[in-house]
Amino acid sequence: MSSLPDKVPVTAPEPFIAADRQIAEFTVRAVVLGTLLGMVFGASSLYLVLKVGLTVSASIPVAVIAITLFRLVSKAGGRDSTILENNIVQTAGSAGESIAFGLGVTLPAILILGFDLDILRVLLVGVLGGLLGILMMIPLRRSLIVAQHETLKYPEGTACAEVLKASELSKGSADDSSANASRAGIIFAGFGIGLLYKALNVAFKGWKDVPEHVFGAPLKAGSVSCEISPELLGVGYIIGPRIAALMCAGGVLAYLLLIPMIAFFGDALTVPLAPGVKLIRDMSPDDIRGAYVLYVGAGAVAAGGIVSLIRAIPMIWLSLRDALRSFGGAGVGQNSMRSKRTDQDIPMKWVLIGSLLLVVAIMLATPLHMNLLGALLILVFGFLFSTVSSQLTGEIGSSSNPISGMTVATLLFTCLIFLLVGWTGGPYYVTALSVGAIVCIASSNAGTTSQDLKTGYLVGGTPRLQQYAILFGALASALMLGPILIKLNDAATVYVPIAQVAPGLSTDAAPLTETATLQGPQAAQDAHRYRVWHKTDLAGGPAGKYLVDDQGKVVYLVDPGINGSYKQRPDGSEVRKYDAPKAVLMSYIIKGILDRQLPWALVLFGVMIALVLEMSGVPSLAFAVGVYLPLSSSMPIFVGGMVRWAVDRRRNRQAEHRNATADERNAAGDRSPGVLMASGYIAGGALAGIIIAFTAGVLSDFDSFITDWSTSHNPFFEGANADLFSVLPYALLIVVLYWAGREAVRPPPKA
Structure with missing residues (x-):
C-alpha cells in the first residue's frame, strides 16, 4: 500500500454541475426514494453478511434504479430528476448496506455469549453507530476528498459519478436514453431471476441447494461443496477474480488439508482432544471444523486484520493531523472555497454537539451495559477507525475495506483494558461487545459516507445536503434492520x-x-x-x-438461528442456519480474553498462516476469511469471480482496439451490464431468502409437505444423482450472467 505525501496539492476538478448553478437537489421524493431503496438493499446486505460475512456497495444499483424510476415518471407526464437529485437518492440509499454490515458482524456474537438479541439493544447500536460515523466523517471531507483528490480515488464513488454523468448526458438522445433504460432493465431482470431461482430452489425444493462430495481414503474427511445461490454468485462477480480466488483458496486449505490432516492424526486417539468433546474418528468434516478449524480461522482473520491496520498507520496519522487542523480552523483552502455551494458542510458546532449528545446517549443506554470508560473508548476508537476506514476506502474501495479487522483491534484493546481494571464476567461481555459494535458501524458508515461525498464532489453536489440525506437514510435503515435481524434469528431458532x-x-x-x-x-x-x-x-x-x-x-x-448448531427440529424438519462467521470471531475474542478460555494454540496456528502469507506477498485477510467460512460459501464466490475474469478478458480485448486507457477500462468494468446483473442477483436472491425465512413459521406445514414430496419423487433434490442434476440450473444462472457481462460497454458521451 503506497504511503501518502506530507502535502498533497489541491487540483480540484471542475464539477459536472458548477458551484454557481442552483438546480433541484434535496427534494422530498429524492430523500424518500433513497431511504426506501436503502432499506431494501440493507435487508439484502444483512442476509449476505450473516451468510458469508461481507457485503457489496449498493450505491451504483441504487443510482441506476433511481434514474429509471424518475424517467418512468417523466414519461408519464411528471418531472424528470436532476443529476443532483439522483445523487441524493444514492447517498440516502447507501446507508443501509453499511449499517447491515456492522450489525451482522458484531451483534450475533451476543447469542454465543449467552445473551439475547434484545430489540432495544439492536436499535440503539444501529442508530448510535450509524449517526456517529457520519458525524465523524464530516470534518475529514476536505482533507480526504478535496485535498487528496488525485491520491484517493474512491473507486465505487468514482464509478457511481460516472453512471450519474452518463445518464445526464444521455438526455435528449434517443439512442443513449434507450441504452440507459436497458442498463436499468438488466438490474430488474437480474432481480427477477434471482428471486425466482431462489424461491424455486429453497421454498419449493426444486433442486438440492448445496451439492457436496465427501472423499474417502486417502483424503479421508476431505470434502468439496458449493451453495448454488444467485446472491453468492453475484458477490463473486462484483468483488472480482483475485479476492474471490483468495477466499476460495482459504476454504480449500481448510477442507482439503486441515480437516483431513486432523482426521488422519486423530484417528488413533482413544479420548477426546480439547476443545472437541468427542473422539475425532467419530467426527464428521463439519464436526472437525466446528471443534478445531474455526479457531484456526479466527486467529488468521485477527492477524490479517491487524496487519492491514498496521499498514494503514501512516494514513491514520496524516488523516488525524488534517482532521485536527480542520477543527482548529486551518483546513485546506477554507478561506476561498467555503462560500461556494459545493464546499458547504454541516457547521462544525453542530457536528461537535451531535457527537457529544450521542456519546451521552451511549453512556446512559441501559441495554448496552455501558459506563464512562466504555463511552470514552467509543469516542476515541470511533474517531480513529472512522478516519482509517475513510482513508482505506479511498485506496481500495468499500468491498475490500477491512472493517472487521478494525473491530477486532477495538475488541482486543477494549478487553485488555477491562482485564487490567478487573472487569470480567457476563455484564462486561455486553459492554465490550457494545463498544466494538458501535465502533464497527461507525467506521463502516464513515467509509460509505466518504464514497458518497466523492461522488458528490465529482458531480457538483452540495456536501451539506448529502450529509443530511445520509443521516436520514441511516436512521431509517437502523430502525428497520434491527427487527429483521431478530426475525431472521427467530425463524431459524x-x-x-x-x-x-x-x-x-x-x-x-x-x-x-x-x-x-x-x-x-x-x-x-x-x-x-x-x-x-x-x-x-x-x-x-x-x-x-x-x-x-x-x-x-x-x-x-x-x-439460536444465527451460529446455532442444531439443524433439525424435533419434528424432523430441516433448518437453514446463518453462520455469521465474523460474529463468532468477536465472541471468541471477548470470552478468550476476559475469561482466559481461548484455545490459544489453535488461534496461533491461524496467526502463523496469515503471517506466512504476508511474508510471501499474499494479502492474508481475504484468505483468512476463506479459512473461516464453510467452503460451500466461498466456492460460489469463486465461480462468480471466474465469470468476471472471463468477461473482463473479453472486454479488455475489445478495449485494446479502441486504445482505451486502464482507468477507462476499470470504469467501464464497474458500470458494466455484468455488474448490474450481479447486483440484481444479489438483491433478488437475498430478498427471497429473507421472505422464505420470515414465512417459515406460517407455512411450516407446506414446507414439510414439499420436502417430503421432493425427497420421494424429485431426483434433482434427493437421490444418487441429485448433486449432479442440481448443477444444471446453476449452470444456466452462470450462462445468463456471462451473457450479460460480455456486452461491450460504450464510453459515456462527452459534454
Missing part, C-alpha cells in the same frame, strides 16, 4: 428438548426472573411461558440459554 442435550440437567439456586415464550415455527406446538436460565459454564451440559418451567425443570435448550 431450534428449541431442543433437554433429553437430547443433557438429561437430568437442573438449574442452580439462583432465582430466574426473566420469562420468554417459543418463537418461530415451533411456537405453534408450545405456547407456554417459561423462565429463562442463562447458563455460562459447561457443567452438566453446554453453555447457553435454557427454558425452565414453573416447577424448576429444564425443558429446552434454545439453539
Whole structure:
C-alpha cells in the first residue's frame, strides 16, 4: 500500500454541475426514494453478511434504479430528476448496506455469549453507530476528498459519478436514453431471476441447494461443496477474480488439508482432544471444523486484520493531523472555497454537539451495559477507525475495506483494558461487545459516507445536503434492520428438548426472573411461558440459554438461528442456519480474553498462516476469511469471480482496439451490464431468502409437505444423482450472467 505525501496539492476538478448553478437537489421524493431503496438493499446486505460475512456497495444499483424510476415518471407526464437529485437518492440509499454490515458482524456474537438479541439493544447500536460515523466523517471531507483528490480515488464513488454523468448526458438522445433504460432493465431482470431461482430452489425444493462430495481414503474427511445461490454468485462477480480466488483458496486449505490432516492424526486417539468433546474418528468434516478449524480461522482473520491496520498507520496519522487542523480552523483552502455551494458542510458546532449528545446517549443506554470508560473508548476508537476506514476506502474501495479487522483491534484493546481494571464476567461481555459494535458501524458508515461525498464532489453536489440525506437514510435503515435481524434469528431458532442435550440437567439456586415464550415455527406446538436460565459454564451440559418451567425443570435448550448448531427440529424438519462467521470471531475474542478460555494454540496456528502469507506477498485477510467460512460459501464466490475474469478478458480485448486507457477500462468494468446483473442477483436472491425465512413459521406445514414430496419423487433434490442434476440450473444462472457481462460497454458521451 503506497504511503501518502506530507502535502498533497489541491487540483480540484471542475464539477459536472458548477458551484454557481442552483438546480433541484434535496427534494422530498429524492430523500424518500433513497431511504426506501436503502432499506431494501440493507435487508439484502444483512442476509449476505450473516451468510458469508461481507457485503457489496449498493450505491451504483441504487443510482441506476433511481434514474429509471424518475424517467418512468417523466414519461408519464411528471418531472424528470436532476443529476443532483439522483445523487441524493444514492447517498440516502447507501446507508443501509453499511449499517447491515456492522450489525451482522458484531451483534450475533451476543447469542454465543449467552445473551439475547434484545430489540432495544439492536436499535440503539444501529442508530448510535450509524449517526456517529457520519458525524465523524464530516470534518475529514476536505482533507480526504478535496485535498487528496488525485491520491484517493474512491473507486465505487468514482464509478457511481460516472453512471450519474452518463445518464445526464444521455438526455435528449434517443439512442443513449434507450441504452440507459436497458442498463436499468438488466438490474430488474437480474432481480427477477434471482428471486425466482431462489424461491424455486429453497421454498419449493426444486433442486438440492448445496451439492457436496465427501472423499474417502486417502483424503479421508476431505470434502468439496458449493451453495448454488444467485446472491453468492453475484458477490463473486462484483468483488472480482483475485479476492474471490483468495477466499476460495482459504476454504480449500481448510477442507482439503486441515480437516483431513486432523482426521488422519486423530484417528488413533482413544479420548477426546480439547476443545472437541468427542473422539475425532467419530467426527464428521463439519464436526472437525466446528471443534478445531474455526479457531484456526479466527486467529488468521485477527492477524490479517491487524496487519492491514498496521499498514494503514501512516494514513491514520496524516488523516488525524488534517482532521485536527480542520477543527482548529486551518483546513485546506477554507478561506476561498467555503462560500461556494459545493464546499458547504454541516457547521462544525453542530457536528461537535451531535457527537457529544450521542456519546451521552451511549453512556446512559441501559441495554448496552455501558459506563464512562466504555463511552470514552467509543469516542476515541470511533474517531480513529472512522478516519482509517475513510482513508482505506479511498485506496481500495468499500468491498475490500477491512472493517472487521478494525473491530477486532477495538475488541482486543477494549478487553485488555477491562482485564487490567478487573472487569470480567457476563455484564462486561455486553459492554465490550457494545463498544466494538458501535465502533464497527461507525467506521463502516464513515467509509460509505466518504464514497458518497466523492461522488458528490465529482458531480457538483452540495456536501451539506448529502450529509443530511445520509443521516436520514441511516436512521431509517437502523430502525428497520434491527427487527429483521431478530426475525431472521427467530425463524431459524431450534428449541431442543433437554433429553437430547443433557438429561437430568437442573438449574442452580439462583432465582430466574426473566420469562420468554417459543418463537418461530415451533411456537405453534408450545405456547407456554417459561423462565429463562442463562447458563455460562459447561457443567452438566453446554453453555447457553435454557427454558425452565414453573416447577424448576429444564425443558429446552434454545439453539439460536444465527451460529446455532442444531439443524433439525424435533419434528424432523430441516433448518437453514446463518453462520455469521465474523460474529463468532468477536465472541471468541471477548470470552478468550476476559475469561482466559481461548484455545490459544489453535488461534496461533491461524496467526502463523496469515503471517506466512504476508511474508510471501499474499494479502492474508481475504484468505483468512476463506479459512473461516464453510467452503460451500466461498466456492460460489469463486465461480462468480471466474465469470468476471472471463468477461473482463473479453472486454479488455475489445478495449485494446479502441486504445482505451486502464482507468477507462476499470470504469467501464464497474458500470458494466455484468455488474448490474450481479447486483440484481444479489438483491433478488437475498430478498427471497429473507421472505422464505420470515414465512417459515406460517407455512411450516407446506414446507414439510414439499420436502417430503421432493425427497420421494424429485431426483434433482434427493437421490444418487441429485448433486449432479442440481448443477444444471446453476449452470444456466452462470450462462445468463456471462451473457450479460460480455456486452461491450460504450464510453459515456462527452459534454
